[in-house]
Every structure is written in C-alpha cells, then in structure tokens.
Amino acid sequence: MIAAADILHARILIVDDQAANVALLEQMLVAEGYDNVTSTMNPHEVCALHRRNRYDLILLDLQMPGMDGFQVMEALKTNEQDSYLPVLVITAQPGHKLRALRAGARDFISKPFDLVEVKTRIQNMLEVRLLYRRLERHGEELEAAVRERTAELRESEARYRSLTELASDWYWEQDADGAFTKVSGPVLEMLGLRVDALADGAGIPEAGWNEAERAQLQAAIAERRPFLDFVFTRVNADGSEQKFQVSGEPMFGPACQLLGYRGIGLEITRRK
Known part of the structure; x- marks a missing residue:
C-alpha cells in the first residue's frame, strides 16, 4: 500500500x-x-x-x-x-x-x-x-540487477577461461553424443587432427589409444561422473608414445538432462 x-x-x-x-x-x-x-x-x-x-x-x-x-x-x-x-x-x-x-x-x-x-x-x-x-x-x-549479474558472470567466465588456459594446453566441450562442440588450444596439432574433423562432429580417432584406459574413461562418462587428472596413452604410427592428462565434468540442463561434458587437458609426455 x-x-x-x-x-x-x-x-x-x-x-x-x-x-x-x-x-x-x-x-x-x-x-x-x-x-x-x-x-x-x-x-x-x-x-x-x-x-x-x-x-x-x-x-x-x-x-x-x-x-x-x-x-x-x-x-x-x-x-x-x-x-x-x-x-x-x-x-x-x-x-x-x-x-x-x-x-x-x-x-x-x-x-x-x-x-x-x-x-x-x-x-x-x-x-x-x-x-x-x-x-x-x-x-x-530488476533490470539493473540482471545487467550487473550478467556482467559478473561474464567476468567470472573470462577469469575461468583465463585460468584454464594457463593451467592446461586446451579447453574442450562435448555434446551429449560425445561429439566435440568447442576446442581451444593446440590439441589438434598435438593429436595430428584437422579442424574440419571436429567441425563435422567427429571425435578423436580410435587408433593408437590404450583400450583399457579408454574403457575406464568411457565408464566414467557413461555414469555421468566427473574425472580429475585422468591419464591416457596414445601410440603413434612411428612407435612413439604420447601421454595426455584430462579433467572433465558433466554439464546438465534445467531439467537435469545431460548436455555434455567440458574440461581441460594437457600433454604430459615430456613431463613424464
């Protein structure tokens, strides 16, 4: 009143x-x-x-x-x-x-x-x-509060992206079907992939990966679990071995539906 x-x-x-x-x-x-x-x-x-x-x-x-x-x-x-x-x-x-x-x-x-x-x-x-x-x-x-909150979220996202870039070699996102939707960083060059391979919805080629490690990672994804510093190995055609470390978390929508995964990765071959 x-x-x-x-x-x-x-x-x-x-x-x-x-x-x-x-x-x-x-x-x-x-x-x-x-x-x-x-x-x-x-x-x-x-x-x-x-x-x-x-x-x-x-x-x-x-x-x-x-x-x-x-x-x-x-x-x-x-x-x-x-x-x-x-x-x-x-x-x-x-x-x-x-x-x-x-x-x-x-x-x-x-x-x-x-x-x-x-x-x-x-x-x-x-x-x-x-x-x-x-x-x-x-x-x-309310409009002012929304604008302020939006600016805070954008700033937070920028800080998050900056930190992930500093702490990793690449940032990635996948949709619910496992297709890559966003990749930033030199991962394509590290894996010898073309940009258009990801743009077409393709994932990482299966050849050369350690099957036991792959199964373990796929099991975590199937159960919608996050994974931290997971190490997997790839043997290249010339016999050389590459080791990678990835961390990821599931993304869920408002109705708790799986939207996909996002995470960071880095090559640890030389560090190992």
Missing part, C-alpha cells in the same frame, strides 16, 4: 483557463494536506512542464480556447518517458466523458464540482499512479 504521506506529497498540476476554478481546486487540495500543487492557465505549457516535473496527477479542463484538453492529451502521449498518462479530466459535458477516457484519461470530474467526489477521485487516482510508479522502479531495479 501507498503511505498517506506519499499521497499528500504527490506532484499535482491543475490546468484550467478559468482562474476561479484553479483557485477552488488549489484551495481544496491545500486544505486536504497536499503540499506539492502547481497550476497553469496556459495549456500550451503542459507538455514542457510535465517533461520537467513528471507529475503524478494532471487535473485537466477539456474546454479551453486555443488548445483544448483532448489536444493536450495527444501532445502528452509524445512523451516516451511516461507510458502512463496521469490525467484526470474536468468537464461539464457528459458526452465528453467517454471520449476523454478513450483519448487516454484515467478518470473524470464533472462540473459543477462535488468536492467529496473530487477528493475521492483524486486520492484514488494518486494511489494507483504511485503504485504504478513503484512498479516501474522495481522493474528498473
């Missing part, structure tokens, strides 16, 4: 070409405790005033020479910063009420004034307006 003090401190603009009407509304509002009331008898000033002050309520007379209330509302709609038109129209013409609501007014006050009705409609509309503004602020705060 909106506090009574916030309603009484709302910014109100009275627009009427009749000085007597302006004086009557100002006197009534001040007597009720509203402390932020201004007025103008020139309808051409309304748009500029609203852009500058962002009123919570505009009491707008419809029958004014030079620029009537309907034209004022059309002009107010050009203010892209305010999607909610806080207009309470004042009219002595019953036929204008529906037209005013269709033009964007939120409510109306009939002339001659019934002061009890005027006070009630003003208070009700201000309460709705301030609730709407609170919702706008909440949405802006």
